[in-house]
Amino acid sequence: MKKILGTTLLAMTLLLPTTTFAAQSEINLPTFNLNGELSVMKALNQRISSRNFIDKDLTAEQLAKILWAANGVNRYDTQKRVNPAALGIYSVEVYAVTREGIYLYDAENHKLKLVAEGDFRSLTTTGQSFVAKAAVNLVYVETPDVWSNARKTLPRDAQISFANISVGAMVQSVALAAQTENLGNCVRGSINRAEFAKVAKLSDGKNILLAQSVGFVN
Numbered sequence: 001m002k003k004i005l006g007t008t009l010l011a012m013t014l015l016l017p018t019t020t021f022a023a024q025s026e027i028n029l030p031t032f033n034l035n036g037e038l039s040v041m042k043a044l045n046q047r048i049s050s051r052n053f054i055d056k057d058l059t060a061e062q063l064a065k066i067l068w069a070a071n072g073v074n075r076y077d078t079q080k081r082v083n084p085a086a087l088g089i090y091s092v093e094v095y096a097v098t099r100e101g102i103y104l105y106d107a108e109n110h111k112l113k114l115v116a117e118g119d120f121r122s123l124t125t126t127g128q129s130f131v132a133k134a135a136v137n138l139v140y141v142e143t144p145d146v147w148s149n150a151r152k153t154l155p156r157d158a159q160i161s162f163a164n165i166s167v168g169a170m171v172q173s174v175a176l177a178a179q180t181e182n183l184g185n186c187v188r189g190s191i192n193r194a195e196f197a198k199v200a201k202l203s204d205g206k207n208i209l210l211a212q213s214v215g216f217v218n
């Protein structure tokens with residue numbers, strides 16, 4: 001995936017079928033075209049939290065777009081990303097919870113890595129029923145380990161605070177990207193953290209910060 005993102009993304013040879021992801025331990029996500037999109041100002045004007053999801057899967061391209069907006073690389077020479085992070089230390093990982101399973105988004109390779117097979121969408125909420133219908137629920141998880149390899153570190157409270165600030169940028173980027181596909185989104189702080197951590201096999205110290213439902217709406 002060298003230089004996937006310029007002003008125009010080249011159509012990739014590796015286009016996937018729309019939904020049948022199950023049982024693949026790694027999924028190469030397709031690239032997508034940035035031409036002819038909604039303007040940022042129009043997308044901002046239309047931003048809203050949606051909860052009227054219908055249970056319909058995204059295309060591979062839509063999923064790729066959402067994940068790239070959430071945590072993708074936009075400068076392949078430096079591996080820097082769409083969303084800012086303090087000191088350029090990307091301490092927030094994004095999990096994609098779909099009908100097929102829980103996947104970790106590998107930003108550097110624009111891939112999904114299967115973590116658990118099965119429909120665990122309802123596990124990402126403490127009881128809001130719309131969540132189980134949203135095509136994908138993103139779960140934003142802080143991974144403090146990345147600081148151990150950093151050139152410079154920060155006190156733990158600053159690491160957490162800056163991770164939350166990055167997540168704010170990430171969810172807004174996803175909201176705007178979703179709007180370009182006429183998809184709804186809802187940021188959610190209400191998450192069944194204990195259950196999700198168990199099923200997603202999160203190691204000790206990982207910190208679930210926020211979730212975001214994205215999908216087709218009525």
Ligand SMILES: Cc1cc2nc3c(=O)[nH]c(=O)nc-3n(C[C@H](O)[C@H](O)[C@H](O)COP(=O)(O)O)c2cc1C
Pocket residue numbers: 047048049050051128186187188189190191
């Ligand atoms: C940090 C944060 C946590 C939120 N948690 C939830 C949540 O758990 N469930 C939910 O339905 N909406 C949640 N929301 C969405 C807010 O309820 C929503 O943004 C607010 O009502 C304003 O509506 P609007 O986004 O349509 O402008 C959350 C928003 C933020 C920023």
